[in-house]
Amino acid sequence: MIGKIIKGLRNPRLLLVYILGNKTFRIITDEIYLKIKYKLLIKNNLDLKNPRFFNEKLQWLKLYDRKQEYSQMVDKYEVRRYIEEKIGKEYLIPLLGVYDSFDEIDFNVLPNQFVLKPNHTSGDVFICNDKSDINYLELKKEVNQWLKREYYWLHREWPYKNIRPRILCEKFMVDESGTELKDYKFMCFNGEVKCSFVCLNRNSDNGLKLDFYDTDWNIMPVKRHYPNSGIKVNKPKNYDKMVYFAEELSKDIPFLRVDFYEVSGDLYFGELTFYPASGFGEFTPESYDELLGSWIRLPISEN
Incomplete structure:
Protein backbone atom coordinates (compact mmCIF):
# COMPACT_ATOMS: atom_id res chain seq x y z
CA MET A 1 0.00 0.00 0.00
CA ASP A 47 -16.58 6.84 -26.43
CA LEU A 48 -19.06 4.02 -25.85
CA LYS A 49 -21.45 5.06 -28.61
CA ASN A 50 -18.89 4.89 -31.42
CA PRO A 51 -15.84 3.05 -30.06
CA ARG A 52 -12.91 2.73 -32.48
CA PHE A 53 -9.90 1.78 -30.41
CA PHE A 54 -8.99 -1.65 -29.05
CA ASN A 55 -8.94 -0.40 -25.46
CA GLU A 56 -12.23 1.41 -26.02
CA LYS A 57 -13.94 -1.66 -27.42
CA LEU A 58 -12.78 -3.79 -24.49
CA GLN A 59 -14.56 -1.36 -22.16
CA TRP A 60 -17.67 -1.63 -24.34
CA LEU A 61 -17.51 -5.41 -24.15
CA LYS A 62 -17.24 -5.31 -20.36
CA LEU A 63 -20.53 -3.45 -20.24
CA TYR A 64 -22.60 -4.93 -23.04
CA ASP A 65 -21.32 -8.42 -23.88
CA ARG A 66 -22.15 -10.45 -20.78
CA LYS A 67 -22.71 -14.17 -21.21
CA GLN A 68 -22.93 -16.62 -18.34
CA GLU A 69 -20.30 -18.97 -19.79
CA TYR A 70 -17.70 -16.20 -19.61
CA SER A 71 -17.45 -16.70 -15.84
CA GLN A 72 -16.49 -20.35 -16.30
CA MET A 73 -14.00 -19.39 -18.98
CA VAL A 74 -12.05 -16.98 -16.73
CA ASP A 75 -12.26 -19.16 -13.60
CA LYS A 76 -8.86 -20.91 -13.58
CA TYR A 77 -10.39 -24.01 -11.98
CA GLU A 78 -13.72 -24.28 -13.80
CA VAL A 79 -12.10 -23.55 -17.18
CA ARG A 80 -10.29 -26.87 -16.93
CA ARG A 81 -13.57 -28.71 -17.48
CA TYR A 82 -14.36 -26.35 -20.36
CA ILE A 83 -10.99 -27.05 -22.02
CA GLU A 84 -11.33 -30.79 -21.48
CA GLU A 85 -14.64 -30.73 -23.32
CA LYS A 86 -13.46 -28.43 -26.12
CA ILE A 87 -9.96 -29.64 -26.99
CA GLY A 88 -9.01 -32.44 -24.56
CA LYS A 89 -7.67 -32.92 -21.04
CA GLU A 90 -4.21 -33.85 -22.34
CA TYR A 91 -3.59 -30.13 -22.89
CA LEU A 92 -4.14 -29.20 -19.24
CA ILE A 93 -1.25 -28.58 -16.85
CA PRO A 94 -1.46 -31.33 -14.19
CA LEU A 95 -3.42 -30.21 -11.14
CA LEU A 96 -1.97 -31.19 -7.75
CA GLY A 97 -4.77 -29.81 -5.60
CA VAL A 98 -7.54 -27.26 -5.16
CA TYR A 99 -8.30 -25.64 -1.81
CA ASP A 100 -10.77 -23.29 -0.16
CA SER A 101 -8.23 -22.01 2.36
CA PHE A 102 -4.49 -21.98 3.02
CA ASP A 103 -4.90 -24.32 5.99
CA GLU A 104 -6.25 -27.04 3.70
CA ILE A 105 -2.93 -27.26 1.83
CA ASP A 106 -0.84 -30.23 2.96
CA PHE A 107 2.63 -29.13 1.93
CA ASN A 108 4.09 -32.45 3.09
CA VAL A 109 2.47 -34.29 0.18
CA LEU A 110 3.38 -31.69 -2.43
CA PRO A 111 6.53 -32.11 -4.55
CA ASN A 112 9.52 -29.90 -3.90
CA GLN A 113 8.50 -27.61 -6.76
CA PHE A 114 4.96 -26.42 -7.53
CA VAL A 115 2.86 -23.38 -8.42
CA LEU A 116 0.05 -21.80 -6.38
CA LYS A 117 -2.47 -19.38 -7.84
CA PRO A 118 -6.01 -18.16 -7.12
CA ASN A 119 -8.75 -19.04 -9.58
CA HIS A 120 -10.54 -15.69 -9.49
CA THR A 121 -7.93 -12.96 -10.06
CA SER A 122 -5.24 -12.04 -12.57
CA GLY A 123 -1.50 -11.76 -12.00
CA ASP A 124 -1.34 -13.48 -8.60
CA VAL A 125 1.01 -16.49 -8.46
CA PHE A 126 3.50 -18.16 -6.14
CA ILE A 127 6.20 -20.25 -7.81
CA CYS A 128 7.96 -22.63 -5.46
CA ASN A 129 11.40 -23.70 -6.67
CA ASP A 130 12.35 -25.30 -3.36
CA LYS A 131 10.02 -26.08 -0.43
CA SER A 132 12.85 -25.57 2.05
CA ASP A 133 12.87 -21.86 1.16
CA ILE A 134 9.18 -21.24 1.92
CA ASN A 135 8.31 -18.72 4.62
CA TYR A 136 4.94 -20.23 5.53
CA LEU A 137 3.77 -17.27 7.60
CA GLU A 138 4.39 -14.88 4.70
CA LEU A 139 2.88 -17.28 2.19
CA LYS A 140 -0.25 -17.71 4.31
CA LYS A 141 -0.62 -13.93 4.48
CA GLU A 142 -0.26 -13.66 0.70
CA VAL A 143 -2.72 -16.47 -0.04
CA ASN A 144 -5.29 -15.04 2.38
CA GLN A 145 -5.00 -11.70 0.61
CA TRP A 146 -5.70 -13.47 -2.68
CA LEU A 147 -8.83 -15.08 -1.28
CA LYS A 148 -10.14 -11.72 -0.02
CA ARG A 149 -9.67 -9.96 -3.36
CA GLU A 150 -12.87 -8.96 -5.10
CA TYR A 151 -11.31 -8.68 -8.52
CA TYR A 152 -14.43 -7.53 -10.35
CA TRP A 153 -14.42 -4.20 -8.52
CA LEU A 154 -10.87 -3.35 -9.61
CA HIS A 155 -11.60 -3.06 -13.34
CA ARG A 156 -15.34 -3.87 -13.46
CA GLU A 157 -14.70 -7.08 -15.41
CA TRP A 158 -18.12 -8.67 -15.07
CA PRO A 159 -17.12 -12.36 -15.60
CA TYR A 160 -15.17 -12.30 -12.32
CA LYS A 161 -18.03 -10.95 -10.22
CA ASN A 162 -19.51 -14.19 -8.87
CA ILE A 163 -16.58 -16.61 -9.00
CA ARG A 164 -16.08 -18.66 -5.83
CA PRO A 165 -12.48 -18.01 -4.67
CA ARG A 166 -10.21 -21.04 -4.48
CA ILE A 167 -6.50 -21.83 -4.56
CA LEU A 168 -5.02 -24.08 -7.24
CA CYS A 169 -1.78 -26.00 -6.98
CA GLU A 170 -0.30 -26.97 -10.35
CA LYS A 171 2.73 -28.90 -11.47
CA PHE A 172 5.90 -26.80 -11.78
CA MET A 173 6.96 -26.68 -15.43
CA VAL A 174 9.69 -24.94 -17.44
CA ASP A 175 10.51 -24.77 -21.13
CA GLU A 176 13.85 -25.19 -22.88
CA SER A 177 15.24 -22.19 -20.94
CA GLY A 178 15.20 -24.33 -17.79
CA THR A 179 14.02 -21.36 -15.73
CA GLU A 180 10.61 -20.23 -17.00
CA LEU A 181 7.67 -20.78 -19.32
CA LYS A 182 7.24 -18.49 -22.28
CA ASP A 183 3.62 -17.43 -22.76
CA TYR A 184 2.30 -17.67 -26.32
CA LYS A 185 -0.77 -15.43 -26.35
CA PHE A 186 -3.11 -15.50 -29.35
CA MET A 187 -5.31 -12.50 -30.08
CA CYS A 188 -8.59 -13.75 -31.54
CA PHE A 189 -10.97 -11.34 -33.22
CA ASN A 190 -14.42 -12.77 -33.87
CA GLY A 191 -12.93 -16.25 -33.94
CA GLU A 192 -9.87 -15.45 -36.07
CA VAL A 193 -6.26 -15.19 -34.89
CA LYS A 194 -4.91 -11.92 -36.29
CA CYS A 195 -1.69 -11.70 -34.26
CA SER A 196 -0.03 -13.05 -31.14
CA PHE A 197 2.54 -12.00 -28.61
CA VAL A 198 5.14 -13.76 -26.53
CA CYS A 199 5.92 -12.97 -22.89
CA LEU A 200 9.35 -13.96 -21.69
CA ASN A 201 11.87 -13.21 -18.94
CA ARG A 202 8.98 -12.83 -16.51
CA ASN A 203 11.10 -13.99 -13.57
CA SER A 204 14.35 -12.29 -14.56
CA ASP A 205 15.95 -9.30 -12.84
CA ASN A 206 15.33 -7.25 -15.98
CA GLY A 207 11.59 -7.85 -15.86
CA LEU A 208 8.95 -9.00 -18.32
CA LYS A 209 9.51 -8.50 -22.04
CA LEU A 210 6.76 -8.67 -24.66
CA ASP A 211 6.92 -9.05 -28.45
CA PHE A 212 4.07 -9.05 -30.97
CA TYR A 213 4.11 -11.36 -34.00
CA ASP A 214 1.95 -11.43 -37.10
CA THR A 215 0.49 -14.69 -38.41
CA ASP A 216 3.63 -15.32 -40.50
CA TRP A 217 5.73 -15.08 -37.33
CA ASN A 218 7.26 -11.74 -38.21
CA ILE A 219 7.86 -9.31 -35.35
CA MET A 220 5.42 -6.41 -35.41
CA PRO A 221 6.79 -2.90 -34.66
CA VAL A 222 4.64 -2.27 -31.61
CA LYS A 223 4.97 -2.16 -27.84
CA ARG A 224 2.22 -2.50 -25.27
CA HIS A 225 3.18 -1.27 -21.82
CA TYR A 226 6.19 -3.60 -21.48
CA PRO A 227 9.44 -3.26 -23.48
CA ASN A 228 10.33 -5.50 -26.39
CA SER A 229 12.92 -8.21 -25.81
CA GLY A 230 15.12 -7.25 -28.75
CA ILE A 231 15.24 -10.86 -29.93
CA LYS A 232 13.08 -13.04 -32.14
CA VAL A 233 12.08 -16.25 -30.42
CA ASN A 234 11.70 -19.41 -32.44
CA LYS A 235 8.25 -20.17 -33.74
CA PRO A 236 6.75 -22.80 -31.42
CA LYS A 237 6.63 -26.34 -32.75
CA ASN A 238 2.89 -26.49 -32.07
CA TYR A 239 2.11 -23.08 -33.61
CA ASP A 240 -0.45 -24.35 -36.12
CA LYS A 241 -2.22 -26.38 -33.44
CA MET A 242 -2.22 -23.35 -31.15
CA VAL A 243 -3.89 -21.26 -33.84
CA TYR A 244 -6.46 -23.97 -34.55
CA PHE A 245 -7.37 -24.41 -30.88
CA ALA A 246 -7.43 -20.65 -30.28
CA GLU A 247 -9.91 -20.17 -33.12
CA GLU A 248 -12.05 -23.07 -31.92
CA LEU A 249 -12.18 -21.64 -28.39
CA SER A 250 -12.97 -18.11 -29.58
CA LYS A 251 -15.80 -18.92 -31.99
CA ASP A 252 -18.67 -16.42 -31.83
CA ILE A 253 -16.78 -14.19 -29.36
CA PRO A 254 -15.91 -10.59 -30.37
CA PHE A 255 -12.50 -10.77 -28.72
CA LEU A 256 -10.67 -13.44 -26.75
CA ARG A 257 -7.02 -13.98 -25.93
CA VAL A 258 -6.03 -17.64 -25.72
CA ASP A 259 -2.74 -18.56 -24.02
CA PHE A 260 -0.55 -21.64 -24.45
CA TYR A 261 2.78 -23.01 -23.27
CA GLU A 262 5.14 -25.45 -24.94
CA VAL A 263 7.20 -27.86 -22.84
CA SER A 264 9.54 -30.42 -24.43
CA GLY A 265 7.48 -30.23 -27.61
CA ASP A 266 4.19 -30.77 -25.80
CA LEU A 267 1.36 -28.22 -25.88
CA TYR A 268 -0.37 -26.95 -22.72
CA PHE A 269 -3.28 -24.57 -22.25
CA GLY A 270 -2.66 -21.44 -20.18
CA GLU A 271 -5.78 -19.31 -19.74
CA LEU A 272 -8.53 -17.35 -21.48
CA THR A 273 -8.65 -13.56 -21.22
CA PHE A 274 -11.41 -11.27 -22.44
CA TYR A 275 -9.79 -7.96 -21.49
CA PRO A 276 -5.96 -7.90 -21.78
CA ALA A 277 -4.53 -5.27 -19.42
CA SER A 278 -8.23 -4.72 -18.67
CA GLY A 279 -8.36 -2.39 -21.67
CA PHE A 280 -5.93 0.09 -20.09
CA GLY A 281 -2.69 -0.98 -21.78
CA GLU A 282 -1.20 1.77 -23.91
CA PHE A 283 0.19 1.02 -27.38
CA THR A 284 3.34 2.48 -28.91
CA PRO A 285 2.75 3.66 -31.59
CA GLU A 286 -0.81 4.57 -30.63
CA SER A 287 -2.01 3.74 -34.16
CA TYR A 288 -2.02 0.05 -33.16
CA ASP A 289 -4.76 0.76 -30.64
CA GLU A 290 -6.93 1.80 -33.58
CA LEU A 291 -5.72 -1.01 -35.88
CA LEU A 292 -6.54 -3.77 -33.39
CA GLY A 293 -9.77 -2.01 -32.58
CA SER A 294 -10.77 -2.16 -36.25
CA TRP A 295 -10.44 -5.95 -36.08
CA ILE A 296 -13.21 -6.29 -33.45
CA ARG A 297 -16.78 -6.46 -34.77
CA LEU A 298 -18.99 -5.56 -31.86
CA PRO A 299 -22.34 -7.33 -31.44
CA ILE A 300 -25.53 -5.31 -31.74
CA SER A 301 -26.49 -3.78 -28.42
CA GLU A 302 -29.40 -1.74 -27.12
CA ASN A 303 -27.10 0.56 -25.14
Whole structure:
Protein backbone atom coordinates (compact mmCIF):
# COMPACT_ATOMS: atom_id res chain seq x y z
CA MET A 1 0.00 0.00 0.00
CA ILE A 2 2.82 2.41 0.91
CA GLY A 3 4.45 1.73 -2.45
CA LYS A 4 1.25 2.61 -4.29
CA ILE A 5 0.93 5.87 -2.33
CA ILE A 6 4.53 6.84 -3.14
CA LYS A 7 3.93 6.13 -6.83
CA GLY A 8 0.72 8.14 -6.61
CA LEU A 9 2.49 11.15 -5.15
CA ARG A 10 4.88 11.05 -8.10
CA ASN A 11 2.01 10.62 -10.54
CA PRO A 12 -1.28 12.24 -9.43
CA ARG A 13 -3.24 10.26 -12.02
CA LEU A 14 -2.17 6.98 -10.43
CA LEU A 15 -3.09 8.34 -7.01
CA LEU A 16 -6.59 9.12 -8.30
CA VAL A 17 -6.84 5.59 -9.76
CA TYR A 18 -5.85 4.17 -6.37
CA ILE A 19 -8.45 6.31 -4.59
CA LEU A 20 -11.08 5.30 -7.16
CA GLY A 21 -10.55 1.66 -6.13
CA ASN A 22 -11.72 2.37 -2.59
CA LYS A 23 -14.91 0.55 -1.55
CA THR A 24 -16.59 3.93 -1.12
CA PHE A 25 -16.73 4.31 -4.89
CA ARG A 26 -18.53 1.04 -5.51
CA ILE A 27 -21.75 3.01 -5.66
CA ILE A 28 -20.56 4.38 -9.02
CA THR A 29 -22.06 2.53 -11.98
CA ASP A 30 -19.75 0.40 -14.11
CA GLU A 31 -20.12 2.82 -17.03
CA ILE A 32 -19.18 5.93 -15.09
CA TYR A 33 -16.36 4.13 -13.26
CA LEU A 34 -14.83 2.94 -16.54
CA LYS A 35 -15.13 6.38 -18.13
CA ILE A 36 -13.24 7.94 -15.22
CA LYS A 37 -10.55 5.26 -15.11
CA TYR A 38 -10.11 5.31 -18.90
CA LYS A 39 -9.58 9.08 -18.83
CA LEU A 40 -7.02 8.77 -16.03
CA LEU A 41 -5.01 5.92 -17.58
CA ILE A 42 -5.45 6.30 -21.36
CA LYS A 43 -5.85 10.11 -21.16
CA ASN A 44 -8.69 10.10 -23.70
CA ASN A 45 -12.45 10.23 -23.33
CA LEU A 46 -14.15 6.83 -23.50
CA ASP A 47 -16.58 6.84 -26.43
CA LEU A 48 -19.06 4.02 -25.85
CA LYS A 49 -21.45 5.06 -28.61
CA ASN A 50 -18.89 4.89 -31.42
CA PRO A 51 -15.84 3.05 -30.06
CA ARG A 52 -12.91 2.73 -32.48
CA PHE A 53 -9.90 1.78 -30.41
CA PHE A 54 -8.99 -1.65 -29.05
CA ASN A 55 -8.94 -0.40 -25.46
CA GLU A 56 -12.23 1.41 -26.02
CA LYS A 57 -13.94 -1.66 -27.42
CA LEU A 58 -12.78 -3.79 -24.49
CA GLN A 59 -14.56 -1.36 -22.16
CA TRP A 60 -17.67 -1.63 -24.34
CA LEU A 61 -17.51 -5.41 -24.15
CA LYS A 62 -17.24 -5.31 -20.36
CA LEU A 63 -20.53 -3.45 -20.24
CA TYR A 64 -22.60 -4.93 -23.04
CA ASP A 65 -21.32 -8.42 -23.88
CA ARG A 66 -22.15 -10.45 -20.78
CA LYS A 67 -22.71 -14.17 -21.21
CA GLN A 68 -22.93 -16.62 -18.34
CA GLU A 69 -20.30 -18.97 -19.79
CA TYR A 70 -17.70 -16.20 -19.61
CA SER A 71 -17.45 -16.70 -15.84
CA GLN A 72 -16.49 -20.35 -16.30
CA MET A 73 -14.00 -19.39 -18.98
CA VAL A 74 -12.05 -16.98 -16.73
CA ASP A 75 -12.26 -19.16 -13.60
CA LYS A 76 -8.86 -20.91 -13.58
CA TYR A 77 -10.39 -24.01 -11.98
CA GLU A 78 -13.72 -24.28 -13.80
CA VAL A 79 -12.10 -23.55 -17.18
CA ARG A 80 -10.29 -26.87 -16.93
CA ARG A 81 -13.57 -28.71 -17.48
CA TYR A 82 -14.36 -26.35 -20.36
CA ILE A 83 -10.99 -27.05 -22.02
CA GLU A 84 -11.33 -30.79 -21.48
CA GLU A 85 -14.64 -30.73 -23.32
CA LYS A 86 -13.46 -28.43 -26.12
CA ILE A 87 -9.96 -29.64 -26.99
CA GLY A 88 -9.01 -32.44 -24.56
CA LYS A 89 -7.67 -32.92 -21.04
CA GLU A 90 -4.21 -33.85 -22.34
CA TYR A 91 -3.59 -30.13 -22.89
CA LEU A 92 -4.14 -29.20 -19.24
CA ILE A 93 -1.25 -28.58 -16.85
CA PRO A 94 -1.46 -31.33 -14.19
CA LEU A 95 -3.42 -30.21 -11.14
CA LEU A 96 -1.97 -31.19 -7.75
CA GLY A 97 -4.77 -29.81 -5.60
CA VAL A 98 -7.54 -27.26 -5.16
CA TYR A 99 -8.30 -25.64 -1.81
CA ASP A 100 -10.77 -23.29 -0.16
CA SER A 101 -8.23 -22.01 2.36
CA PHE A 102 -4.49 -21.98 3.02
CA ASP A 103 -4.90 -24.32 5.99
CA GLU A 104 -6.25 -27.04 3.70
CA ILE A 105 -2.93 -27.26 1.83
CA ASP A 106 -0.84 -30.23 2.96
CA PHE A 107 2.63 -29.13 1.93
CA ASN A 108 4.09 -32.45 3.09
CA VAL A 109 2.47 -34.29 0.18
CA LEU A 110 3.38 -31.69 -2.43
CA PRO A 111 6.53 -32.11 -4.55
CA ASN A 112 9.52 -29.90 -3.90
CA GLN A 113 8.50 -27.61 -6.76
CA PHE A 114 4.96 -26.42 -7.53
CA VAL A 115 2.86 -23.38 -8.42
CA LEU A 116 0.05 -21.80 -6.38
CA LYS A 117 -2.47 -19.38 -7.84
CA PRO A 118 -6.01 -18.16 -7.12
CA ASN A 119 -8.75 -19.04 -9.58
CA HIS A 120 -10.54 -15.69 -9.49
CA THR A 121 -7.93 -12.96 -10.06
CA SER A 122 -5.24 -12.04 -12.57
CA GLY A 123 -1.50 -11.76 -12.00
CA ASP A 124 -1.34 -13.48 -8.60
CA VAL A 125 1.01 -16.49 -8.46
CA PHE A 126 3.50 -18.16 -6.14
CA ILE A 127 6.20 -20.25 -7.81
CA CYS A 128 7.96 -22.63 -5.46
CA ASN A 129 11.40 -23.70 -6.67
CA ASP A 130 12.35 -25.30 -3.36
CA LYS A 131 10.02 -26.08 -0.43
CA SER A 132 12.85 -25.57 2.05
CA ASP A 133 12.87 -21.86 1.16
CA ILE A 134 9.18 -21.24 1.92
CA ASN A 135 8.31 -18.72 4.62
CA TYR A 136 4.94 -20.23 5.53
CA LEU A 137 3.77 -17.27 7.60
CA GLU A 138 4.39 -14.88 4.70
CA LEU A 139 2.88 -17.28 2.19
CA LYS A 140 -0.25 -17.71 4.31
CA LYS A 141 -0.62 -13.93 4.48
CA GLU A 142 -0.26 -13.66 0.70
CA VAL A 143 -2.72 -16.47 -0.04
CA ASN A 144 -5.29 -15.04 2.38
CA GLN A 145 -5.00 -11.70 0.61
CA TRP A 146 -5.70 -13.47 -2.68
CA LEU A 147 -8.83 -15.08 -1.28
CA LYS A 148 -10.14 -11.72 -0.02
CA ARG A 149 -9.67 -9.96 -3.36
CA GLU A 150 -12.87 -8.96 -5.10
CA TYR A 151 -11.31 -8.68 -8.52
CA TYR A 152 -14.43 -7.53 -10.35
CA TRP A 153 -14.42 -4.20 -8.52
CA LEU A 154 -10.87 -3.35 -9.61
CA HIS A 155 -11.60 -3.06 -13.34
CA ARG A 156 -15.34 -3.87 -13.46
CA GLU A 157 -14.70 -7.08 -15.41
CA TRP A 158 -18.12 -8.67 -15.07
CA PRO A 159 -17.12 -12.36 -15.60
CA TYR A 160 -15.17 -12.30 -12.32
CA LYS A 161 -18.03 -10.95 -10.22
CA ASN A 162 -19.51 -14.19 -8.87
CA ILE A 163 -16.58 -16.61 -9.00
CA ARG A 164 -16.08 -18.66 -5.83
CA PRO A 165 -12.48 -18.01 -4.67
CA ARG A 166 -10.21 -21.04 -4.48
CA ILE A 167 -6.50 -21.83 -4.56
CA LEU A 168 -5.02 -24.08 -7.24
CA CYS A 169 -1.78 -26.00 -6.98
CA GLU A 170 -0.30 -26.97 -10.35
CA LYS A 171 2.73 -28.90 -11.47
CA PHE A 172 5.90 -26.80 -11.78
CA MET A 173 6.96 -26.68 -15.43
CA VAL A 174 9.69 -24.94 -17.44
CA ASP A 175 10.51 -24.77 -21.13
CA GLU A 176 13.85 -25.19 -22.88
CA SER A 177 15.24 -22.19 -20.94
CA GLY A 178 15.20 -24.33 -17.79
CA THR A 179 14.02 -21.36 -15.73
CA GLU A 180 10.61 -20.23 -17.00
CA LEU A 181 7.67 -20.78 -19.32
CA LYS A 182 7.24 -18.49 -22.28
CA ASP A 183 3.62 -17.43 -22.76
CA TYR A 184 2.30 -17.67 -26.32
CA LYS A 185 -0.77 -15.43 -26.35
CA PHE A 186 -3.11 -15.50 -29.35
CA MET A 187 -5.31 -12.50 -30.08
CA CYS A 188 -8.59 -13.75 -31.54
CA PHE A 189 -10.97 -11.34 -33.22
CA ASN A 190 -14.42 -12.77 -33.87
CA GLY A 191 -12.93 -16.25 -33.94
CA GLU A 192 -9.87 -15.45 -36.07
CA VAL A 193 -6.26 -15.19 -34.89
CA LYS A 194 -4.91 -11.92 -36.29
CA CYS A 195 -1.69 -11.70 -34.26
CA SER A 196 -0.03 -13.05 -31.14
CA PHE A 197 2.54 -12.00 -28.61
CA VAL A 198 5.14 -13.76 -26.53
CA CYS A 199 5.92 -12.97 -22.89
CA LEU A 200 9.35 -13.96 -21.69
CA ASN A 201 11.87 -13.21 -18.94
CA ARG A 202 8.98 -12.83 -16.51
CA ASN A 203 11.10 -13.99 -13.57
CA SER A 204 14.35 -12.29 -14.56
CA ASP A 205 15.95 -9.30 -12.84
CA ASN A 206 15.33 -7.25 -15.98
CA GLY A 207 11.59 -7.85 -15.86
CA LEU A 208 8.95 -9.00 -18.32
CA LYS A 209 9.51 -8.50 -22.04
CA LEU A 210 6.76 -8.67 -24.66
CA ASP A 211 6.92 -9.05 -28.45
CA PHE A 212 4.07 -9.05 -30.97
CA TYR A 213 4.11 -11.36 -34.00
CA ASP A 214 1.95 -11.43 -37.10
CA THR A 215 0.49 -14.69 -38.41
CA ASP A 216 3.63 -15.32 -40.50
CA TRP A 217 5.73 -15.08 -37.33
CA ASN A 218 7.26 -11.74 -38.21
CA ILE A 219 7.86 -9.31 -35.35
CA MET A 220 5.42 -6.41 -35.41
CA PRO A 221 6.79 -2.90 -34.66
CA VAL A 222 4.64 -2.27 -31.61
CA LYS A 223 4.97 -2.16 -27.84
CA ARG A 224 2.22 -2.50 -25.27
CA HIS A 225 3.18 -1.27 -21.82
CA TYR A 226 6.19 -3.60 -21.48
CA PRO A 227 9.44 -3.26 -23.48
CA ASN A 228 10.33 -5.50 -26.39
CA SER A 229 12.92 -8.21 -25.81
CA GLY A 230 15.12 -7.25 -28.75
CA ILE A 231 15.24 -10.86 -29.93
CA LYS A 232 13.08 -13.04 -32.14
CA VAL A 233 12.08 -16.25 -30.42
CA ASN A 234 11.70 -19.41 -32.44
CA LYS A 235 8.25 -20.17 -33.74
CA PRO A 236 6.75 -22.80 -31.42
CA LYS A 237 6.63 -26.34 -32.75
CA ASN A 238 2.89 -26.49 -32.07
CA TYR A 239 2.11 -23.08 -33.61
CA ASP A 240 -0.45 -24.35 -36.12
CA LYS A 241 -2.22 -26.38 -33.44
CA MET A 242 -2.22 -23.35 -31.15
CA VAL A 243 -3.89 -21.26 -33.84
CA TYR A 244 -6.46 -23.97 -34.55
CA PHE A 245 -7.37 -24.41 -30.88
CA ALA A 246 -7.43 -20.65 -30.28
CA GLU A 247 -9.91 -20.17 -33.12
CA GLU A 248 -12.05 -23.07 -31.92
CA LEU A 249 -12.18 -21.64 -28.39
CA SER A 250 -12.97 -18.11 -29.58
CA LYS A 251 -15.80 -18.92 -31.99
CA ASP A 252 -18.67 -16.42 -31.83
CA ILE A 253 -16.78 -14.19 -29.36
CA PRO A 254 -15.91 -10.59 -30.37
CA PHE A 255 -12.50 -10.77 -28.72
CA LEU A 256 -10.67 -13.44 -26.75
CA ARG A 257 -7.02 -13.98 -25.93
CA VAL A 258 -6.03 -17.64 -25.72
CA ASP A 259 -2.74 -18.56 -24.02
CA PHE A 260 -0.55 -21.64 -24.45
CA TYR A 261 2.78 -23.01 -23.27
CA GLU A 262 5.14 -25.45 -24.94
CA VAL A 263 7.20 -27.86 -22.84
CA SER A 264 9.54 -30.42 -24.43
CA GLY A 265 7.48 -30.23 -27.61
CA ASP A 266 4.19 -30.77 -25.80
CA LEU A 267 1.36 -28.22 -25.88
CA TYR A 268 -0.37 -26.95 -22.72
CA PHE A 269 -3.28 -24.57 -22.25
CA GLY A 270 -2.66 -21.44 -20.18
CA GLU A 271 -5.78 -19.31 -19.74
CA LEU A 272 -8.53 -17.35 -21.48
CA THR A 273 -8.65 -13.56 -21.22
CA PHE A 274 -11.41 -11.27 -22.44
CA TYR A 275 -9.79 -7.96 -21.49
CA PRO A 276 -5.96 -7.90 -21.78
CA ALA A 277 -4.53 -5.27 -19.42
CA SER A 278 -8.23 -4.72 -18.67
CA GLY A 279 -8.36 -2.39 -21.67
CA PHE A 280 -5.93 0.09 -20.09
CA GLY A 281 -2.69 -0.98 -21.78
CA GLU A 282 -1.20 1.77 -23.91
CA PHE A 283 0.19 1.02 -27.38
CA THR A 284 3.34 2.48 -28.91
CA PRO A 285 2.75 3.66 -31.59
CA GLU A 286 -0.81 4.57 -30.63
CA SER A 287 -2.01 3.74 -34.16
CA TYR A 288 -2.02 0.05 -33.16
CA ASP A 289 -4.76 0.76 -30.64
CA GLU A 290 -6.93 1.80 -33.58
CA LEU A 291 -5.72 -1.01 -35.88
CA LEU A 292 -6.54 -3.77 -33.39
CA GLY A 293 -9.77 -2.01 -32.58
CA SER A 294 -10.77 -2.16 -36.25
CA TRP A 295 -10.44 -5.95 -36.08
CA ILE A 296 -13.21 -6.29 -33.45
CA ARG A 297 -16.78 -6.46 -34.77
CA LEU A 298 -18.99 -5.56 -31.86
CA PRO A 299 -22.34 -7.33 -31.44
CA ILE A 300 -25.53 -5.31 -31.74
CA SER A 301 -26.49 -3.78 -28.42
CA GLU A 302 -29.40 -1.74 -27.12
CA ASN A 303 -27.10 0.56 -25.14
